[in-house]
Amino acid sequence: MAIYVYGATAQAKMTIDLMEQLGLSIAGCIDKSLLLDTVLGYPVALNHQIAQTNHYFLAIRNAGLRKRTFEDLAVDNYVTLTHPTAYISAHAEIEAGTVIFAKAVVMPDVQIGQQVLIDAGAVSHSNSIIEDFVNIGANVSIGSNVLVGEGVEIGANSVIDNEVTIPAFCIIPPHTHITD
Structure with missing residues (x-):
């Protein structure tokens, strides 16, 4: 193919x-x-x-x-790409069209929507939801029980603490720390 x-x-x-x-x-x-x-x-x-x-x-x-x-x-045949050095839990869900680059980590019970970009070294902790069309920059850390709304762009080296909700289409600058 x-x-x-x-x-x-x-x-x-x-x-x-x-x-x-x-x-x-x-x-x-x-x-x-x-x-x-x-x-x-x-x-x-x-x-x-x-x-x-x-x-x-x-x-x-x-x-x-x-x-x-x-x-x-309006096509249905999108591939999902995962770098061989990324760690993806067998208990995570990833929809079509998503790309996960080198050394990214996706922990158990993380749900990742379609067409999501996850850059190198990003970590998504358990029980989090990342909705469609999200960009997660390099070395971003997303805590547990986080909801990242559709179309959110998280800049490199940012930290999203546990129990945070990020509304749809927000742009988070690099090196930002978000707490609840």
Whole structure:
């Protein structure tokens, strides 16, 4: 199965690198503006015909844009990518289209929605819910019993203490510490 990477920026490069490490076949990249002919040697198509039989990954960093693109494409064949050095509990739930980068940790009873980006070294403690289209930056620590609302973007090196609710589409700057 060859996978199309939707996007042609830095997030696409990170995704392609991970897909290569996982030994996945990459069909190419799709982008709405043809600023590049290739990304890491893979062709970029401007007017790709979306097909339900193809597999896709949305490599779009901006949570709002990723959600709009997801809704516009209206396809069901999204892959989930997990770096081999990430630890994912067998008791965690992860929905389609999510990417988990190197050395991230997802503990038991964590529910992760669709199209979530979890950067390197991020830790999600047990009994937490991370809703759809969330971005979790590198080295973020999310405590137990936390609700991260849809489309939230958490900057690198932030700490979210136990028992915290973060409303949908909030942007949390890097190095932020949130308590209840």
